[in-house]
Amino acid sequence: MSVNNYDAILLSSFGGPEGQEDVIPFLKNVTRGRGIPEERLEEVAHHYRHYGGVSPINEQNRQLKAALEAELERRAIDLPVYWGNRNWDPYFNDAVREAHANGDNRLLGLVTSAYTSYSGADQYREDFERCLAETDLANVVSIDRVREFFDHPGFITPLVEGVRDGVAELTAAGAQNIRLVFVTHSIPNTAADASGPAFGPGGAYVAQHNAAAQLITEQAAPDLPWDLVYQSRSGDPRTPWLEPDINDAIDELNAADANAQTDAIVIVPFGFVSDHMEVVWDLDNEALESAERNGLKAVRVPTPGIHPAFVTGLIDLVMERVNETPDSERPALSPLGPWPDHARVGAGAIADATPVSTTA
Numbered sequence: 001m002s003v004n005n006y007d008a009i010l011l012s013s014f015g016g017p018e019g020q021e022d023v024i025p026f027l028k029n030v031t032r033g034r035g036i037p038e039e040r041l042e043e044v045a046h047h048y049r050h051y052g053g054v055s056p057i058n059e060q061n062r063q064l065k066a067a068l069e070a071e072l073e074r075r076a077i078d079l080p081v082y083w084g085n086r087n088w089d090p091y092f093n094d095a096v097r098e099a100h101a102n103g104d105n106r107l108l109g110l111v112t113s114a115y116t117s118y119s120g121a122d123q124y125r126e127d128f129e130r131c132l133a134e135t136d137l138a139n140v141v142s143i144d145r146v147r148e149f150f151d152h153p154g155f156i157t158p159l160v161e162g163v164r165d166g167v168a169e170l171t172a173a174g175a176q177n178i179r180l181v182f183v184t185h186s187i188p189n190t191a192a193d194a195s196g197p198a199f200g201p202g203g204a205y206v207a208q209h210n211a212a213a214q215l216i217t218e219q220a221a222p223d224l225p226w227d228l229v230y231q232s233r234s235g236d237p238r239t240p241w242l243e244p245d246i247n248d249a250i251d252e253l254n255a256a257d258a259n260a261q262t263d264a265i266v267i268v269p270f271g272f273v274s275d276h277m278e279v280v281w282d283l284d285n286e287a288l289e290s291a292e293r294n295g296l297k298a299v300r301v302p303t304p305g306i307h308p309a310f311v312t313g314l315i316d317l318v319m320e321r322v323n324e325t326p327d328s329e330r331p332a333l334s335p336l337g338p339w340p341d342h343a344r345v346g347a348g349a350i351a352d353a354t355p356v357s358t359t360a
């Protein structure tokens with residue numbers, strides 16, 4: 001099927017180092033202009049160094065790109081996929097230059113982030129704007145963006161499956177009182193509040209996470225208690241970030257409710273779409289260790305990765321833009337959705353912004 005409103009998909013991600021010599025330049029890219037304390041950079045560098053300076057994220061995006069291409073081919077949809085990152089090679093500038101060189105100028109961004117926050121939404125927009133400015137293509141290339149998919153069935157289904165499997169595994173190992181621990185990236189309270197002020201404290205960021213956690217619980221294990229906790233905080237320790245931290249929450253589990261007698265936890269890393277460094281280090285090392293220290297059985301659910309339901313769902317999200325599907329027909333499992341589309345960046349936006357008076 002040829003597609004008349006887009007030329008290509010721009011798979012847009014974070015990027016990660018792929019060798020020891022990349023680690024510091026990568027971290028400098030991530031934190032440019034943002035006053036992350038030196039000690040924090042050293043600490044984070046150590047996580048990457050431990051794995052040979054290689055983050056799994058780029059390989060996961062190569063696999064995701066291949067899986068998206070296979071799904072497009074299976075559905076006979078004629079859209080090439082370009083891949084660009086915010087913080088490491090291949091950068092957005094290279095991906096967009098390559099697309100333009102091939103005559104692909106109307107791009108649909110598919111961002112590997114399910115929720116609304118500065119990092120997951122506004123910053124990608126800024127990156128797209130800067131990319132078009134730096135490549136001098138702002139009048140030629142346009143970039144739209146697929147909506148946040150925190151309550152899309154393609155994102156929820158793999159997590160539901162993971163929770164069911166996790167519960168079954170813990171039950172088989174003798175667990176009596178299982179708790180689901182939903183974990184996502186902490187962000188500064190002010191950033192959370194600003195992510196959608198209409199949602200009150202915590203903004204859209206926290207509201208979307210609560211909605212997704214509730215959905216996953218209802219579908220996977222409706223009788224189990226669940227918590228929303230946070231990981232990977234950084235920044236100045238005096239600045240308030242979303243809490244509790246997952247490790248503190250695990251330490252406090254039975255202290256907080258002496259009757260609960262929780263003996264096992266299912267850690268659900270639903271803030272991320274692949275098992276990248278923040279998952280393997282902060283959860284598989286630290287959080288699982290916290291569980292063990294507290295005598296709790298624990299399993300960590302896989303992120304969606306390249307689960308077939310996720311890959312199909314991402315292409316469905318692309319096709320709702322191609323088909324200009326009305327909101328009322330867009331799949332969304334929570335009352336918050338379907339989340340609205342983002343404004344176009346680049347050629348189309350400039351045309352849209354042309355004051356009517358100049359053409360009248």
Ligand SMILES: CC1=C(CCC(=O)O)c2cc3nc(cc4[nH]c(cc5[nH]c(cc1n2)c(C)c5CCC(=O)O)c(CCC(=O)O)c4C)C(CCC(=O)O)=C3C
Nearest residue numbers: 014016030044055057113117119120185187234276277278
């Ligand atoms: C909300 C959110 C997401 C999810 C949405 C999205 O996907 O965007 C996310 C994703 C990711 N964050 C990642 C890595 C890092 N994040 C950092 C720093 C920060 N993240 C923040 C928030 C988020 N981050 C914030 C508020 C900071 C502090 C300061 C700043 O605003 O920069 C730092 C700097 C050191 C540190 O402070 O920890 C690193 C190295 C990786 C790659 C992992 C890999 O390499 O496999 C990924 C996918």
Ligand SMILES: [Fe+2]
Nearest residue numbers: 119185232278
């Ligand atoms: Fe981050």
